[in-house]
Amino acid sequence: MHTKRLLTTAVAVSAAALLIAACGGSSSSSESSAAPGGAAFAGPVGKGEGQLNVLAWPGYAENGSTDPAVDWVTPFETKTGCKVNVKTFGTSDEAVKLMQGGGWDVVSASGDATLRLIYGDNVQPVNTDLVPSYADIFPDLKMQKFNSVNGVAYGIPHGRGANLVMWNTDKVTTPQDSWAATWDPASPYKGSVTAYDSPIFIADAALWLMATKPELGIKDPYALDQKQFDAAMELLTQQKALIGEYWSDYTKAVDAFKSGTTSIGTSWQVIQNLASADGGKVMAAKAKEGATGWSDTWMVAKDSPNINCAYQWLDWIASPEVNAQVAEWFGEAPSNSKACAMTSDKTFCDTYHAGDTAYWKDVYYWNTPTANCLDGRTDVKCVPYSDWVTAWSALRA
Amino acid sequence: MTTTTAPAGLGYRHPWIRIVGLLGAPLAWLVVVYLGSLAALFVTAFWTVDDFTGQLVHTFTLANFREFFTNPAYLGTIARTLSIAICVTILCLILAMPVALFMARVASDRWRPLLVALVLTPLWASYLVKVYAWRAMLQPEHGVIAWLLQPLHWSGPGYGYVGIVITLTYLWLPYMILPVYAGLSRLPQSLLDASADLGAGNARTLRTVVVPLVWPSIVAGSVFTFSLSLGDYITAQIVGGKVTMLGNVVQTTYVNNLPFAAAVATVPVIIVLLYLAAVRRAGALDQL
Amino acid sequence: MTMTRGTKALFTVLALVVGAFIYVPLAIILINSFSIDRVLSWPPSGLTLEWWSKAFQNEGVRSAFATSVQVGLIATVIALVLGTLLALALGRYRFFGREAISLLVVLPIALPGIVTGIALNNVFTTFLGGLTLATLVTGHATFCIVVVFNNALARVRRLGVSVQEASSDLGAGAWTTFRLVTFPLMRSALVAGAILAFGLSFDEIIVTTFTAGPGVTTLPIWIYQNLFRPNQAPVVNVVAATLVVISVIPIYIAQRYSNTDERGAGLL
Numbered sequence: 040m041h042t043k044r045l046l047t048t049a050v051a052v053s054a055a056a057l058l059i060a061a062c063g064g065s066s067s068s069s070e071s072s073a074a075p076g077g078a079a080f081a082g083p084v085g086k087g088e089g090q091l092n093v094l095a096w097p098g099y100a101e102n103g104s105t106d107p108a109v110d111w112v113t114p115f116e117t118k119t120g121c122k123v124n125v126k127t128f129g130t131s132d133e134a135v136k137l138m139q140g141g142g143w144d145v146v147s148a149s150g151d152a153t154l155r156l157i158y159g160d161n162v163q164p165v166n167t168d169l170v171p172s173y174a175d176i177f178p179d180l181k182m183q184k185f186n187s188v189n190g191v192a193y194g195i196p197h198g199r200g201a202n203l204v205m206w207n208t209d210k211v212t213t214p215q216d217s218w219a220a221t222w223d224p225a226s227p228y229k230g231s232v233t234a235y236d237s238p239i240f241i242a243d244a245a246l247w248l249m250a251t252k253p254e255l256g257i258k259d260p261y262a263l264d265q266k267q268f269d270a271a272m273e274l275l276t277q278q279k280a281l282i283g284e285y286w287s288d289y290t291k292a293v294d295a296f297k298s299g300t301t302s303i304g305t306s307w308q309v310i311q312n313l314a315s316a317d318g319g320k321v322m323a324a325k326a327k328e329g330a331t332g333w334s335d336t337w338m339v340a341k342d343s344p345n346i347n348c349a350y351q352w353l354d355w356i357a358s359p360e361v362n363a364q365v366a367e368w369f370g371e372a373p374s375n376s377k378a379c380a381m382t383s384d385k386t387f388c389d390t391y392h393a394g395d396t397a398y399w400k401d402v403y404y405w406n407t408p409t410a411n412c413l414d415g416r417t418d419v420k421c422v423p424y425s426d427w428v429t430a431w432s433a434l435r436a
Numbered sequence: 437m438t439t440t441t442a443p444a445g446l447g448y449r450h451p452w453i454r455i456v457g458l459l460g461a462p463l464a465w466l467v468v469v470y471l472g473s474l475a476a477l478f479v480t481a482f483w484t485v486d487d488f489t490g491q492l493v494h495t496f497t498l499a500n501f502r503e504f505f506t507n508p509a510y511l512g513t514i515a516r517t518l519s520i521a522i523c524v525t526i527l528c529l530i531l532a533m534p535v536a537l538f539m540a541r542v543a544s545d546r547w548r549p550l551l552v553a554l555v556l557t558p559l560w561a562s563y564l565v566k567v568y569a570w571r572a573m574l575q576p577e578h579g580v581i582a583w584l585l586q587p588l589h590w591s592g593p594g595y596g597y598v599g600i601v602i603t604l605t606y607l608w609l610p611y612m613i614l615p616v617y618a619g620l621s622r623l624p625q626s627l628l629d630a631s632a633d634l635g636a637g638n639a640r641t642l643r644t645v646v647v648p649l650v651w652p653s654i655v656a657g658s659v660f661t662f663s664l665s666l667g668d669y670i671t672a673q674i675v676g677g678k679v680t681m682l683g684n685v686v687q688t689t690y691v692n693n694l695p696f697a698a699a700v701a702t703v704p705v706i707i708v709l710l711y712l713a714a715v716r717r718a719g720a721l722d723q724l
Numbered sequence: 725m726t727m728t729r730g731t732k733a734l735f736t737v738l739a740l741v742v743g744a745f746i747y748v749p750l751a752i753i754l755i756n757s758f759s760i761d762r763v764l765s766w767p768p769s770g771l772t773l774e775w776w777s778k779a780f781q782n783e784g785v786r787s788a789f790a791t792s793v794q795v796g797l798i799a800t801v802i803a804l805v806l807g808t809l810l811a812l813a814l815g816r817y818r819f820f821g822r823e824a825i826s827l828l829v830v831l832p833i834a835l836p837g838i839v840t841g842i843a844l845n846n847v848f849t850t851f852l853g854g855l856t857l858a859t860l861v862t863g864h865a866t867f868c869i870v871v872v873f874n875n876a877l878a879r880v881r882r883l884g885v886s887v888q889e890a891s892s893d894l895g896a897g898a899w900t901t902f903r904l905v906t907f908p909l910m911r912s913a914l915v916a917g918a919i920l921a922f923g924l925s926f927d928e929i930i931v932t933t934f935t936a937g938p939g940v941t942t943l944p945i946w947i948y949q950n951l952f953r954p955n956q957a958p959v960v961n962v963v964a965a966t967l968v969v970i971s972v973i974p975i976y977i978a979q980r981y982s983n984t985d986e987r988g989a990g991l992l
Contacts (some may be wrong), residue, residue: 104953141849300595537739562947565961690842716827
């Protein structure tokens with residue numbers, strides 16, 4: 040009796056105290072401004088602060104720890120004196136959460152994270168005048184819907200790529216050019232198919248429906264009304280029976296493809312590069328039905344204490360030489376047009392269609408689904424990302 | 437001659453001063469830091485998240501709980517996680533008994549410290565590495581188990597529910613062996629002799645004398661195997677294939693939707709609290 | 725229960741089987757740390773010492789190890805202080821709330837690590853603005869308290885109160901009694917508790933991922949990040965094998981320090 044009361048009182052008191060503090064503390068953050076994130080750094084970019092905390096997609100900020108010969112972070116540290124601390128994340132959701140937690144200066148955000156970061160007040164606008172390399176970025180990457188708001192730029196484009204269908208050649212003997220084997224209920228690879236473990240993968244299901252069920256009328260895989268969304272979720276539920284493992288840690292995907300635990304599935308070029316470099320028999324290709332993809336942007340955290348180092352990094356990573364290195368290592372098209380002359384493989388830009396606008400026509404960059412349909416439809420409401428998250432979580436349960 | 441014993445005297449005459457003095461710091465830590473953060477977390481279970489920005493919206497609602505408990509997929513996850521935790525506990529007990537009996541009753545006194553050290557040593561090999569080792573062992577083609585089972589033309593259980601149970605059993609086994617061993621070693625030989633004198637065979641003695649007396653220790657051990665399994669998510673990620681446990685649901689949803697994750701997290705907390713309450717009845721809390 | 729030859733043999737065999745179950749995976753880790761293959765395959769196609777030499781030169785490992793040791797030591801010290809205070813209070817005095825407090829102390833370990841993790845993470849990121857080394861140490865200290873507490877409590881109960889009463893009767897103040905009488909008697913239990921607490925903190929991954937700041941990499945975090953990386957995975961095996969080998973020392977010390985009837989009990 041007494042013990043219960045004591046415990047209950049203690050809990051209630053601390054809960055009340057925290058509630059009051061929480062309510063008091065959060066009211067200030069619910070305002071939104073026209074240009075979220077405040078004003079951009081006016082510059083000029085001065086001496087570095089000696090430290091830079093980088094949140095990056097795996098493969099974007101290599102410092103020699105994956106492969107001693109692959110390192111563009113150490114030269115940056117030597118040149119600027121900014122000691123770099125890199126943390127990689129597996130999904131955009133992780134990136135958003137980490138940014139919200141604070142402590143990071145720059146982040147490489149895909150289109151399904153950028154808007155959330157902007158409107159969540161986690162990043163500041165970027166003064167592109169302070170980034171000399173910006174001038175050479177491909178024009179069709181600048182000031183896009185996902186990296187700018189009301190004419191204000193929020194980052195420097197990094198590169199773009201498509202999600203590929205990848206297969207282990209020991210298990211899958213015929214070269215693949217379609218997603219069919221990953222969706223077909225009668226797939227011969229049942230039990231060893233893989234898929235990307237993130238709610239954004241629902242767009243891949245929508246993409247397949249675009250090709251196989253045109254009567255649903257899906258035009259943009261990120262703009263799904265309830266009926267289209269339900270169809271996509273049904274397809275994913277069906278696919279679950281084929282799945283061996285879902286992946287979000289790219290190294291686990293490398294391991295799975297290499298060892299044959301996974302025969303076929305959605306993947307990134309860098310995974311195939313790493314697997315093959317280690318003797319794995321893995322091939323990848325862009326599917327003919329089109330693909331989801333990404334166009335990433337380097338963004339600067341709001342209130343970053345290392346603002347000079349941050350801008351130096353932006354210029355470094357977007358410079359032709361480094362952009363070429365990153366693009367070749369990761370296996371994506373560079374964002375800097377001058378990078379094409381600097382790749383070690385002279386046909387690299389052609390292979391990756393760096394300047395080929397036709398190639399990117401059927402690549403649907405990761406984007407943030409909103410209730411206002413992204414494809415412009417006004418007669419229906421589309422399913423917002425938070426519902427994507429809920430549905431994906433229920434699928435994976 | 438008077439020695440200044442005022443503080444000691446005060447504490448002696450009014451023990452509660454001493455108690456408060458002793459308890460002040462630790463309780464402040466535990467209540468403010470630990471209970472406080474738990475309370476802050478479970479308060480968010482009644483809130484929601486803004487659709488677009490992901491910031492918390494402080495309006496009271498039961499939507500998270502409703503969504504979680506009305507979805508059969510999640511109820512399935514609860515059931516699956518519970519069953520894994522129970523299976524692991526039972527398996528741990530079955531494996532722990534012979535070892536504990538050996539250590540307490542068969543091995544000579546001299547060897548006991550060494551045996552205890554041998555049981556403790558695996559705890560120091562990193563949890564992650566052990567799970568990864570099992571991932572390698574369970575691999576359907578190149579794994580150790582597949583290699584051993586080659587003559588049977590079976591690639592082993594592979595990754596999934598069974599893999600998770602085996603791995604978790606492996607991980608928590610020392611947590612069951614040691615309390616049971618401690619309980620068995622405290623068992624007076626005279627009781628066992630008496631049972632034999634009264635004509636009971638070994639099996640009967642084990643069943644009717646040993647187990648009931650060691651029961652509190654068994655329950656103490658089960659607290660760890662059960663609760664550690666209930667909340668685990670890393671093992672499921674590494675050897676579970678596409679199978680997920682409650683911990684995975686919390687881990688994936690906490691990123692986007694903290695209130696929902698908090699609501700989900702209430703389930704293992706309540707289960708463990710109920711388990712602890714039952715354990716206290718069995719008198720095992722002292723054995724922890 | 726009579727220990728006939730048959731029964732003894734049976735238990736010995738069973739114990740050996742379970743012992744094999746426990747040690748075979750560890751042996752595999754050890755063998756794999758010498759394996760030439762970078763992807764885990766069995767049996768290994770060749771043996772090499774390459775990974776062992778790489779591991780000792782690897783800066784990531786060394787700094788992660790140092791961080792883990794640092795965090796472990798600080799957390800253990802905090803846990804020692806708080807755990808001892810709790811044990812002294814609960815072991816000697818009867819007061820209402822006693823059972824609630826012993827339940828409270830167990831909670832950080834009994835409740836799932838992920839719940840503790842996200843709860844602390846939520847508070848630290850909302851109210852303290854971010855995660856640092858200090859937040860990590862706070863998390864670790866919280867669940868280490870119970871380990872020290874259990875060992876200390878067992879000892880305090882065995883000691884009883886008469887020794888302190890004698891000391892007070894002879895004129896010693898509270899602190900002097902503790903310093904000269906209680907602490908020396910409790911010392912070995914505290915050492916055992918401290919070693920176990922350190923071990924717990926050293927290997928912890930779940931709460932750590934939620935409470936470690938951006939630059940903080942403990943050994944388990946380093947392992948988690950490098951488990952599957954082709955270049956680093958073999959080094960991870962070396963690290964694990966090394967940990968097992970060097971852990972024999974503290975375990976042996978802990979065993980020697982604990983009394984026979986405490987051995988194995990109060991483990992956690």
